[in-house]
Amino acid sequence: MKQNIHPKWNTEARVHCACGSTFTTGSTLSDISVEICSACHPLFTGQQKLIDTAGRVDKFNQRAAAAKKKQEEAAVRNAERESKKVAVEA
16 A cells, blocks of 8 residues: 555544534545535434425416416407408408
């Protein structure tokens, strides 16, 4: 094994979580900041975060209804144009 190419191993590396929890572990870094840990992760705490998919579905339905309304208005306009064209030709 080559000498002096490996980073220094810290056996007492401090880990700081965004929730405020801290613990020690071994790492090449002496101080580590994480966003989520076993103290606040839903898998370990048993709390699940619900995602609001109903809002997404409602938005989709609104867009679909608006598109359908536009298509119906366009069909009415086209029918009026056709009726005017037939009246002018006759």
